[in-house]
Amino acid sequence: MTSRFAPVLLLFRAAWRASPRDVVTVLVCDPLGRVAEPLVAVGVGVAVAGVLSASRPQQMLGVTLFVTALLLIHVLGTFGIAGRVRLEAETARTIDGWLIQAMLGLRTVDPLQDGVLRERVDRIRSRERVDLTGSAFGGLVLVLGAVLQFGLTVALLADVSLWLVLIPLLAVPALHWNARAFGAEDRADEKAGPLVSRAGVLVEHLMSPAGGLAARAGGAGVGLVRRAEELWDEAARHRDRGDRSAFGWTMAGTAIVSASVAAALGWTAWAAAAGRLGLPDLAVVIALTGQLGVVLGNLMQQTTRARRLLRVARDLDGVLGELRRQGAAPAAGTGRQAPPAGGALILSGLSYTYPGREVAAVRAVDLEIPPGSVVAMVGENGSGKTTLVKLMTGLLTPDSGEIQQGGMILTAGSRADWQQGVTALMQDFGRYELTVREGVALGDVEAAAERPELLAAACTKAGLDPDVERLPAGLDTQTGSRWSHGVDLSGGQWQKIALARSHLRQDWRLFLMDEPSSALDIEAEARLFDRFRELTAQCRAGGGVALFVSHRLAAAARADLIVVLDDGVIAQVGTPAELRNRPGPYQELSAIQESNYDLSGTLDPAAT
Numbered sequence: 001m002t003s004r005f006a007p008v009l010l011l012f013r014a015a016w017r018a019s020p021r022d023v024v025t026v027l028v029c030d031p032l033g034r035v036a037e038p039l040v041a042v043g044v045g046v047a048v049a050g051v052l053s054a055s056r057p058q059q060m061l062g063v064t065l066f067v068t069a070l071l072l073i074h075v076l077g078t079f080g081i082a083g084r085v086r087l088e089a090e091t092a093r094t095i096d097g098w099l100i101q102a103m104l105g106l107r108t109v110d111p112l113q114d115g116v117l118r119e120r121v122d123r124i125r126s127r128e129r130v131d132l133t134g135s136a137f138g139g140l141v142l143v144l145g146a147v148l149q150f151g152l153t154v155a156l157l158a159d160v161s162l163w164l165v166l167i168p169l170l171a172v173p174a175l176h177w178n179a180r181a182f183g184a185e186d187r188a189d190e191k192a193g194p195l196v197s198r199a200g201v202l203v204e205h206l207m208s209p210a211g212g213l214a215a216r217a218g219g220a221g222v223g224l225v226r227r228a229e230e231l232w233d234e235a236a237r238h239r240d241r242g243d244r245s246a247f248g249w250t251m252a253g254t255a256i257v258s259a260s261v262a263a264a265l266g267w268t269a270w271a272a273a274a275g276r277l278g279l280p281d282l283a284v285v286i287a288l289t290g291q292l293g294v295v296l297g298n299l300m301q302q303t304t305r306a307r308r309l310l311r312v313a314r315d316l317d318g319v320l321g322e323l324r325r326q327g328a329a330p331a332a333g334t335g336r337q338a339p340p341a342g343g344a345l346i347l348s349g350l351s352y353t354y355p356g357r358e359v360a361a362v363r364a365v366d367l368e369i370p371p372g373s374v375v376a377m378v379g380e381n382g383s384g385k386t387t388l389v390k391l392m393t394g395l396l397t398p399d400s401g402e403i404q405q406g407g408m409i410l411t412a413g414s415r416a417d418w419q420q421g422v423t424a425l426m427q428d429f430g431r432y433e434l435t436v437r438e439g440v441a442l443g444d445v446e447a448a449a450e451r452p453e454l455l456a457a458a459c460t461k462a463g464l465d466p467d468v469e470r471l472p473a474g475l476d477t478q479t480g481s482r483w484s485h486g487v488d489l490s491g492g493q494w495q496k497i498a499l500a501r502s503h504l505r506q507d508w509r510l511f512l513m514d515e516p517s518s519a520l521d522i523e524a525e526a527r528l529f530d531r532f533r534e535l536t537a538q539c540r541a542g543g544g545v546a547l548f549v550s551h552r553l554a555a556a557a558r559a560d561l562i563v564v565l566d567d568g569v570i571a572q573v574g575t576p577a578e579l580r581n582r583p584g585p586y587q588e589l590s591a592i593q594e595s596n597y598d599l600s601g602t603l604d605p606a607a608t
């Protein structure tokens with residue numbers, strides 16, 4: 001029972017949270033406004049009866065009822081619409097906020113490795129869906145209003161003659177056919193939706209500055225546009241088919257409703273001519289049947305919309321529930337207690353397989369890193385380096401095995417505490433289009449606000465100072481080409497900001513850098529690895545562990561320890577000197593790099 005009504009309750013809660021005043025306005029105004037509509041017919045009936053009986057009070061009563069009903073329709077309608085519009089915008093914001101909170105509540109990115117959940121979240125967060133959920137509560141109230149209006153119309157017709165009740169009952173097949181029309185549209189949408197999403201992704205690439213440039217430079221732009229158009233055309237064909245089928249069913253419904261209205265009018269005229277009904281009844285029936293078409297149309301439209309709204313609400317309820325469950329799953333810890341300083345970092349039997357993949361990205365990894373060490377991790381593309389880094393940050397949860405440092409076991413649940421001792425530069429670092437200062441400050445907002453000298457030191461450690469000096473407003477330069485006064489940065493400069501961000505956090509136990517020099521020029525890279533001397537000193541002093549991933553073996557050679565990954569397993573571990581002298585993958589990689597980067601050949605006089 002609960003799960004059936006949960007989506008409706010969710011919509012109500014969202015609307016109430018957004019604006020209780022507007023919820024009350026909508027709940028009162030919309031249904032009452034609808035109920036006032038049939039009262040117009042009652043007013044007409046009373047006035048006609050008053051004219052026939054020459055009763056002035058009755059005439060006055062009829063006119064008063066008529067005018068009051070019209071006024072109510074107008075005033076309540078105006079307030080209802082205004083309340084609904086305000087409520088729509090506020091509810092959409094509330095729901096979006098819930099989704100963002102639920103996403104942020106995820107302590108790991110495990111659930112998002114599953115494309116299904118990510119796609120569901122994206123769909124719900126799409127503008128169209130957020131607008132739809134925003135209007136859902138108001139939409140359901142409109143159904144309530146339509147049902148009340150229909151019920152009162154039927155009751156008033158029944159008051160004239162029970163035969164007339166048969167007429168609105170013909171609405172039942174019309175509603176049924178309307179549901180079929182809805183089903184046809186829905187099936188078409190299901191087929192067209194993924195095609196439109198695919199086309200959207202292509203267009204997004206084309207419109208984004210980076211993607212657009214690549215497409216233009218590489219000449220892929222025309223191909224992308226053509227592919228997007230093909231996808232749109234295919235989607236339009238599905239929608240056309242759905243629309244044609246829906247049109248057929250809707251027309252059948254409209255025909256039966258029109259026939260029933262005509263039958264009601266015909267029967268009433270016949271009954272009045274035969275003296276079975278008086279003129280006031282005739283007036284009431286004419287006024288009511290005049291409205292009946294609109295009432296039924298309204299009822300069909302609102303129920304169709306309500307189905308759609310309920311489906312979106314069910315999706316939303318499911319996604320929120322799933323995200324909150326996943327967010328609550330690992331014991332969160334206090335987030336204030338980092339692992340004790342000076343302990344070894346120990347990985348034991350660590351394995352991880354991405355959802356939907358059969359082969360593990362990391363398999364049975366055992367590794368012990370003494371405190372105070374700088375470690376380099378090397379290996380071919382896809383050997384599992386980034387996965388291991390993500391496991392160590394606590395962003396992924398291993399399928400088996402555990403990670404511990406200083407006696408604190410990450411995998412035993414104290415994830416927030418663990419992350420208190422981690423600072424990281426990830427391979428896919430964020431490019432936040434803020435000022436440079438704000439972009440760096442994200443690394444530790446409080447520290448940056450309280451001790452600006454730490455932010456300056458972090459920029460220096462990241463080698464950002466020369467770049468900042470060249471920017472028009474230094475650290476306060478707005479970055480990003482989307483802003484009219486924004487400065488677009490080079491890939492290397494973005495990476496240095498990300499590196500500075502990771503240097504801002506003090507008292508780390510584990511400093512992780514996944515390819516920190518991938519976007520740097522040769523000079524900047526050399527300086528970065530030169531500064532590793534300071535990092536080493538910091539590790540020694542604080543008993544922390546710094547681990548960096550690099551394809552540059554010359555850089556790896558400056559580490560205390562090198563870990564070579566191969567196909568998800570540790571192939572070799574040792575000091576640079578040990579690995580240089582030991583046959584194995586490290587020697588092979590060294591040989592390849594030495595031969596490929598040996599520039600002496602081009603300078604060899606014999607060669608020219």
Ligand SMILES: Nc1ncnc2c1ncn2[C@@H]1O[C@H](COP(=O)(O)OP(=O)(O)OP(=O)(O)O)[C@@H](O)[C@H]1O
Nearest residue numbers: 113354357361379380381382383384385386387388
């Ligand atoms: N989100 C993901 N979903 C499914 N498989 C993934 C995902 N991310 C990585 N993989 C797979 O896991 C394996 C290890 O990838 P990982 O990114 O850890 O390698 P890597 O050593 O860091 O590679 P590179 O040097 O290219 O950065 C690869 O086979 C990759 O295809």
